[in-house]
Amino acid sequence: MAAAGWPGCARSLRGVVLDMCGVLYDSGEGDGVAIPGSVEAVKKLKESDLQLRFCTNETQATREKFVAKLQRLGFDISVSEVFSPAPAAVSVLKERALRPHLLVYDGVIPEFDSVDKTNPNCVVIGDAAENFSYQNLNEAFRVLVGLEKPVLFSLGQGRYYKETDGLKLDVGVYMKALEYACDLKAEVIGKPSPTFFQSALNDMGLQPHEALMIGDDLVNDVGGAQHCGMKGVQVRTGKYRPSDERHPTVTADGTVDNLAQAVDMILSQRR
């Protein structure tokens, strides 16, 4: 934990926001595996005087199914503590009376059950994986070009992620594709959007400077949180790469080996 500012920040801290995949667990066959020490680290945070929320860009399952998986891995987590893009999108759609055409993973569709999807006047894309077919992309494109004011929402803007059978393209890549096709700029819902971090802060009743984000993604977790006025710490697990520590534009407020080490340092500095 080399960066300055960290100890002072830890003392005045009132809340912690955790990324999930790559911080709590690694995905893979079945439920994946918990990262060593992370189950206990979450437990310690819950027993402390700090508030705790989880911010994930997971969009392949409903929050209910996703949280059930984490619980099977041993984590003490409830649905109300988890912030993910699909429910955030539902709020935005309802606020703005928008009816989406969805290009998302089948597993996340139930999150949109309460939304009117007839005669769509916007497009929502998530990490649709195999659903990113030529035909489905053409269909989303036709909806957008048919609108007088095309609106595209992207649930995150990741480039790629790793699964057991190799690297897979993430939603950001298809967001860029549709942006170019329609000559528009998508609205990103999820990390690194400041609005998304703010919703977790609002839920805790905290100001940005009172909260710390811990994630494995330097740009979307650490940089996103910093943009919002929070501190951001990167763990050397998940998608961390050594080159992150000399990134041209984003510098973490601290870099630690894993969540267990981060939590031990936070709690020891508060005694």
Add this chain to the structure above:
Amino acid sequence: MAAAGWPGCARSLRGVVLDMCGVLYDSGEGDGVAIPGSVEAVKKLKESDLQLRFCTNETQATREKFVAKLQRLGFDISVSEVFSPAPAAVSVLKERALRPHLLVYDGVIPEFDSVDKTNPNCVVIGDAAENFSYQNLNEAFRVLVGLEKPVLFSLGQGRYYKETDGLKLDVGVYMKALEYACDLKAEVIGKPSPTFFQSALNDMGLQPHEALMIGDDLVNDVGGAQHCGMKGVQVRTGKYRPSDERHPTVTADGTVDNLAQAVDMILSQRR
């Protein structure tokens, strides 16, 4: 033909370069249909003292099959007069000793027969249509991220085109997707790349100011030719849209109803 400069240009002209789809014919069921007057216009140009070449971004068929289709529509065209991205890509690959991973339409693969494709050290994408599956995109992406110096060639950079069953996303959209995924800039082969127009000029032995491009695509045909130092005229057929005539960055040297009108004006001004 409102634009200034046109008559002077027509008098000193030594060659004409024609776009094909949207200028000579409209695509659709089977071979598509010749645009009225265009068969005769090509005949008149061939009988004149002007040199004539064709520049197309067509990448769904070999030049042989493509030219055979045009001949069936009544055009007097031979393969050696047609410049298309796939043969241009083959030249570049051989010059730079690159072995491509191809993500293209099945029909154009024979153009790459003479190229070594083992152990690929670059990726070439064309308008692959249904071949733009999630799996094939992931595969192209994995080749690129596995290279120390990733090189991506894109056969054109179109956004979309129209077929009888609706609008379809073109190669440029997938180029942008892979550019974002790999954080690189693709090299475009085909229109609007100046190198591509230059190859047609070299073949005619002409300087850019001695040649005129006629196309229906304001940015890729007209703007591309102008970038190369040629004059560019737009026809009001094919993908022409009235808004093209007030485009923020590209202004055609002339706008005409169709190829027949353009050719009549050129030839009448040379008498």
